[in-house]
Amino acid sequence: MSDWTPKLNPAVDLRRLPLNAEEGFVLSRLDGHTREKDLPALTGFPPEKLRDILARLVSQGALLPGTEAAGAVNTVRQPVSPPAVTRAEEPRAPSVDASDLEPLPEAEASDGSNGSDDEAGPADDVPEAVLGDYRKLFETRLHALPEDQRVALAHGAEDPELSALCFDPVPAVIKAVLENSRVGLAHARLIARHHRNPVGLEALVARAAFASDTGVRRFLVRNPQLPVALFRRLWAMRRLMEHHKLTVDRDVPEQTRRTARELLRQRFSTGPSEEKVELILNTEGRALGALVGMPVDGKTTSLLCGRTYRSPMLVQNIARWSAAPPALIAHLLKQELVRRQPQLRMMLARHPNAPADAKRA
Numbered sequence: 163m164s165d166w167t168p169k170l171n172p173a174v175d176l177r178r179l180p181l182n183a184e185e186g187f188v189l190s191r192l193d194g195h196t197r198e199k200d201l202p203a204l205t206g207f208p209p210e211k212l213r214d215i216l217a218r219l220v221s222q223g224a225l226l227p228g229t230e231a232a233g234a235v236n237t238v239r240q241p242v243s244p245p246a247v248t249r250a251e252e253p254r255a256p257s258v259d260a261s262d263l264e265p266l267p268e269a270e271a272s273d274g275s276n277g278s279d280d281e282a283g284p285a286d287d288v289p290e291a292v293l294g295d296y297r298k299l300f301e302t303r304l305h306a307l308p309e310d311q312r313v314a315l316a317h318g319a320e321d322p323e324l325s326a327l328c329f330d331p332v333p334a335v336i337k338a339v340l341e342n343s344r345v346g347l348a349h350a351r352l353i354a355r356h357h358r359n360p361v362g363l364e365a366l367v368a369r370a371a372f373a374s375d376t377g378v379r380r381f382l383v384r385n386p387q388l389p390v391a392l393f394r395r396l397w398a399m400r401r402l403m404e405h406h407k408l409t410v411d412r413d414v415p416e417q418t419r420r421t422a423r424e425l426l427r428q429r430f431s432t433g434p435s436e437e438k439v440e441l442i443l444n445t446e447g448r449a450l451g452a453l454v455g456m457p458v459d460g461k462t463t464s465l466l467c468g469r470t471y472r473s474p475m476l477v478q479n480i481a482r483w484s485a486a487p488p489a490l491i492a493h494l495l496k497q498e499l500v501r502r503q504p505q506l507r508m509m510l511a512r513h514p515n516a517p518a519d520a521k522r523a
Contacts, residue, residue: 166198168216169226172347172375179222188215189224193401194376204440296352300326313338320344328352336362340369347375354381360389367392383408386415393421402429402441406449423452435461442466447479457485467493474499474506481509488515 170176170192181189184207191204198216202209219225299322304312309332316327316338327339328349336357339345350372357363363385367373373396382388382396397405408414408422430438430453438458441449458466467489471477477494480486491513500506510516 164198167195168192168198168201168219169194171223171226174223176224179224181219181222181224184215185219185224188212189219192225193404196403200444204436206436293352296322296326297329299323300329304330309334317342325349325352329356331357331359333359333361333365337365340365340372347372347377350375351377351381354378354385358385358387360387360392363388364392367396383411383418384413384415386417388415388418390417390421393418394425397422397425398429400429402426402433402437402449403444405429406441406445406452409452426452427456430456435459435465438462439465442480443469443476446473446476447483450479450483453483453485455485458487463487463489466490471497472499474503477506478509481506481513484514486513486515488517491516 170189176189188201188205188207191201196204198213201207201212201216205212207215216225220227304315304323304326307315312327312330312332312335315323316330316335319327319339319342321344324339324342324344325348327335329352330336330339336353336359339349339353350366350369353362353366354372354377357366363382366378367382372378379396383393397408405422405426409419409426411419414422426449430441435458439462471494477497477500480490480494491510494500495507495510495517500510
């Protein structure tokens with residue numbers, strides 16, 4: 163499978179599409195940053211079946227088409243001659259079992275800086291020069307107006323004045339901007355990025371269409387004035403990987419990162435086993451450092467024990483995890499990687515949950 167990252171099409175109302183159960187399930191697992199090749203382990207579908215489901219979703223408009231997806235859509239929409247089928251299938255990677263897929267190092271590449279970025283697209287960020295023009299317009303022409311005049315102006319303003327008013331620090335003006343019939347996602351992202359009053363941010367999130375936008379959420383979590391209660395309401399049920407990425411994103415304020423760590427631990431104790439496995443594997447066990455003393459259920463242990471391990475970093479981090487289940491330690495001791503590397507075998511043998519015979523050896 164390819165490196166294509168399936169992303170939801172924000173211009174399409176998914177509720178109006180004739181989706182079957184499989185397509186709806188796959189859509190529910192997409193977060194905008196998980197690549198196609200990593201989805202079999204997340205959904206449980208074989209790679210070929212998942213490729214067909216994604217192609218149908220692109221053809222229906224539920225997903226944004228990408229370069230890698232175009233070929234798959236064509237195979238669904240129109241028949242091709244036998245030679246064309248042969249040529250199309252030549253570069254396709256051989257099918258592999260989902261249990262043999264290993265986490266890719268790139269999955270952790272964002273830990274240092276941009277962990278919460280959902281790659282929402284070029285519309286997320288307004289060029290700095292344009293931002294400077296909007297800010298200058300507000301500071302030189304609009305800021306001097308009385309508050310009631312700015313509120314009245316915001317109700318019927320057009321760009322560039324409407325965008326300039328997104329820099330207003332007064333919540334009443336922001337509420338008026340949000341009531342303007344011309345307001346759109348670009349304005350919502352400006353407010354999420356630059357407004358510094360919790361009351362104005364509450365008004366922004368009250369609009370469901372804005373609260374669900376990837377760019378708005380990305381800027382909200384980087385806003386130092388985002389209230390803890392509002393963050394919890396927005397992110398309480400997000401996937402474990404999203405919580406983890408916030409905890410390691412240096413662009414996120416410390417208060418929000420601290421709350422994200424608390425939510426990560428809460429969600430890890432109650433979340434689906436598949437998400438726990440995804441978190442451990444895709445971070446090569448680095449996320450376990452924030453999960454000290456957090457045990458896993460039997461299903462999670464079974465999923466972890468059903469894999470072949472080829473990453474020394476992942477094995478080391480599991481060996482340092484005090485809550486690693488005994489069955490997983492025993493499974494790791496049988497891996498070829500561990501047999502070839504005495505230091506890994508020694509680390510596992512010293513684990514409190516290691517089998518007695520391994521400790522004696």
